[in-house]
Each structure stands twice: as structure tokens, then as C-alpha cells.
Amino acid sequence: MSGDRTLHHFPLDPASRQVRLALGEKRLPFVDVQVRYWERPEAFTDLNPSGVTPVLVEPDEAGPLILCETRAILDHLEEAHPEPALLGREAAERAEARRLIQWFDRKFEFEASGYILHEKMEKRLLRMGAPDMANLRQGREGLKAHLNYIEALLAAREWLAGRRLSLADFAAAAHLSVIDYLGDVPWAEFPGAKTWYMKLKSRPCFRPLLADRWPGLAPAPHYDDLDF
Amino acid sequence: MSGDRTLHHFPLDPASRQVRLALGEKRLPFVDVQVRYWERPEAFTDLNPSGVTPVLVEPDEAGPLILCETRAILDHLEEAHPEPALLGREAAERAEARRLIQWFDRKFEFEASGYILHEKMEKRLLRMGAPDMANLRQGREGLKAHLNYIEALLAAREWLAGRRLSLADFAAAAHLSVIDYLGDVPWAEFPGAKTWYMKLKSRPCFRPLLADRWPGLAPAPHYDDLDF
Numbered sequence: 001m002s003g004d005r006t007l008h009h010f011p012l013d014p015a016s017r018q019v020r021l022a023l024g025e026k027r028l029p030f031v032d033v034q035v036r037y038w039e040r041p042e043a044f045t046d047l048n049p050s051g052v053t054p055v056l057v058e059p060d061e062a063g064p065l066i067l068c069e070t071r072a073i074l075d076h077l078e079e080a081h082p083e084p085a086l087l088g089r090e091a092a093e094r095a096e097a098r099r100l101i102q103w104f105d106r107k108f109e110f111e112a113s114g115y116i117l118h119e120k121m122e123k124r125l126l127r128m129g130a131p132d133m134a135n136l137r138q139g140r141e142g143l144k145a146h147l148n149y150i151e152a153l154l155a156a157r158e159w160l161a162g163r164r165l166s167l168a169d170f171a172a173a174a175h176l177s178v179i180d181y182l183g184d185v186p187w188a189e190f191p192g193a194k195t196w197y198m199k200l201k202s203r204p205c206f207r208p209l210l211a212d213r214w215p216g217l218a219p220a221p222h223y224d225d226l227d228f
Numbered sequence: 229m230s231g232d233r234t235l236h237h238f239p240l241d242p243a244s245r246q247v248r249l250a251l252g253e254k255r256l257p258f259v260d261v262q263v264r265y266w267e268r269p270e271a272f273t274d275l276n277p278s279g280v281t282p283v284l285v286e287p288d289e290a291g292p293l294i295l296c297e298t299r300a301i302l303d304h305l306e307e308a309h310p311e312p313a314l315l316g317r318e319a320a321e322r323a324e325a326r327r328l329i330q331w332f333d334r335k336f337e338f339e340a341s342g343y344i345l346h347e348k349m350e351k352r353l354l355r356m357g358a359p360d361m362a363n364l365r366q367g368r369e370g371l372k373a374h375l376n377y378i379e380a381l382l383a384a385r386e387w388l389a390g391r392r393l394s395l396a397d398f399a400a401a402a403h404l405s406v407i408d409y410l411g412d413v414p415w416a417e418f419p420g421a422k423t424w425y426m427k428l429k430s431r432p433c434f435r436p437l438l439a440d441r442w443p444g445l446a447p448a449p450h451y452d453d454l455d456f
Contacts, residue, residue, distance in 0.1 A: 048327075049377075050335055065319055071299070072326035076319060091293055091304060098300035099276075107278055149277075 005030040009054040011212040015070045016054040017174035024205025026081050086167045097161040100168035108146050113175050115139025120182045151192040173200045183220030233258040237282040239440040243298045244282040245402035252433025254309050314395045325389040328396035332403050336374050341403050343367025348410045379420040401428045411448030
């Protein structure tokens, strides 16, 4: 199996999901290895000393190429498999997609998903007890502010970074999709964001994410419904 | 002045410093606009809605190109001004540089510099009172763990990502240099890291950083000393 592209990931990790969406959109097949990152398995920390998912191992003539962390993986995929382009072709398009990727990976995580995923998912995985309701409320407030920002962007654009689907859409959708699995996205209040998410959800690259189930963490009933 | 490249930045911000080092190394001149980001000046949030420094405005035939956030700026500089290359030429080199950039921008900030900069710098800028000693101790412990990691990398390599100077060195040095301004890097215990930092400090691109002074925040006495 040393000749197969292999993704080491956790199904409900937004960073891993961005890579799965990009691999799917580029129609690059891969072998799927699920990592219980919170147990810090040695086979995985040998690959990535930070212990963070995802890691992509790409077969290469000179030996396997080990790509650790989303940034390294997604940038490599754009360079090695440029079609379809997921960062835009012009400098301004690329700048806007990259600005938004950092927006979702830092600001959204800091103000919204960090709270919600810690309280509703990580505490369950790590058996850390009941969610802290004040934290959860803070995350939900942050989420609404970000959904408003997404609506504002989409009022003038078809996709988040402009005319074309990009890694910015995958970043935002990957983060939102885990919150949606947990049933915490108030879609009814944000029709523009909902329409955009529905378009993404219908793409073939999204299908594997909708099939994800994790023992002890049941998804919201509408999670895999394309017409939610 | 609309034809000049302009960097909006805060001198003691590690993200801004990465961009200043890259611009210096590539010998790209720029006009310098200092931003008191914590006051959220409207002229700046109009440029970058996240309110985060740095922002680079590049003159372009089609109108100015506004690049927000380190990732968008540094990736654009590699694409638009590829020489000298700061990400390596081969896929494995680039993957390693990008892995380490994410390491310093996330893990190092989360475990070390976030604590130290918040307690010793931001609280001063925002008049938030005295540093919390427990937080500061946690940051200093984290810093030692990361200096050990830097020593381990440098035991087998000339630069952090391999044989060539890269953005990984600039990321690490930018973060460390602000902690060093505050006098909190225990260089004497980490001779390998110290030699590496001395080499970086002697480069022309580093000079503007060593000249930085912020009112009310005096640098450590050795801060601008090349032989510290």
C-alpha cells in the first residue's frame, strides 16, 4: 500500500474536512486513516510532532512526501494538482481567498467554533463532563456574528471570495459543517448562508462528510439532508 | 503616494514582523504606516475588517491590491517577487517550511508567546493592570519547550526547514524577537538557538526591527546588540 495517497484525519475536525473537500473536488483518490488525536497515538505523532490532524502522505518517486498541517497540504495540492484551481487565478482573487481562509481558521475558530466544539464535542470525546453553558452561549453569539458576515459577503458574490468556488468556501463550510453535525447552526435566520451551504452540500466532494458518524456523538437529524 | 507599496503594521506584532523580514530580504521598499490596532482605527478596519495587522497595499495597474493577513501577504510576495525564494524549491522543502510556519503561528503562539505578549505587552498597551504571574510562568515554560524543539531541529540542519533560509526562520524569529524585546528569552540555556538567532539578527532585513521602540515599553538592554 506504500504507493497509495493516504490521509490521516479525524472525521469531525474542520481542518481535516478542508483537505477532504479539496481532495474530493480535485478527484484525487486516497486511503482513509482515522486518528483519535486526543489519545496522541505514537504512530501519528511520529508523522506529525504537533499531534494535530490532518497529515497527507503522498507517494513520490523520491519516497513518500509527508505533508503536515492544513496549510502545507492545501498549498501543495494547488501546486501539484492545479486543476481545478481552488485559489483563483488573479492576484486579487487569491488574496481574497487567503484572507478569508485566515478569517475562518483563526477568527471564526477563536470567536465561535472553538467554544462550541470544545463544549459539545471535545468534552464528550475526552469525558470531561457537561458543557459549560456560558461558553456555549458565547460561541453561539459569535457564530451569529460570523453568519451575518457570510450573508454580507454573499449579497454581492456567488461564492465567498468572488465569482468562483475556492478554498475560502471549503474553509467556511468545513468549520460550519461540524457545528451543523452538532445541530447548532441557526440556518433559518440566515437564508443567504443557507442557500450557499446547500449548493456546497450537493457537490460530490461533500458526500463523504455527510456520511460521517462518530460513536457516542449522533448528528442532528437534518445533518445529511440536502434539502434541510 | 498612491504608487508606493505601503505596509500597515504594528512594530511589536509578530505577524507584521514576518512580513517586514520578507520585504527586507527581497529588497522591496515600502512606506511604513504604524497602526494602534487595539484602538480599532476606522481607516484601518476599512482596509481589513478583521482589524488585524498587517495589511500590505501593493500598487498595481488595475488599481491598488489590498493584501490582508500574513498568509495572503507572504504567499503573494512569493508569487509576485519569487527571488530570493523564501519557501524552498522542492516539494519536500516547501512542505517542511509550511509545517513550521503553522507550528509557530499556532502552537508557539498558543503555548508560549500568547501568554507572554498578553501579560507583558497588551496589558500595558490597553492599561489592563499588572501581569498575572501564573500566566507568565506558563508562557515561559512553553517557551522553553519550544526552544528545545528549535535546538533539536538545528542539531541536524543549518536553518529551521533545512539547508536554506526560509519563511519558517522568519516566522520563528519574528515571534521570538518580540519576546526578546520584552527580555524574556533565556538565550544562555539554548546555545544552538542563540547562534541561529544571531545569524538572523545580523542580516540587513533584521535591522529595522532592532530599531523599533514603543513609548512606555522599553526594550531589554541586549535587544539590539548583535553580540548578545
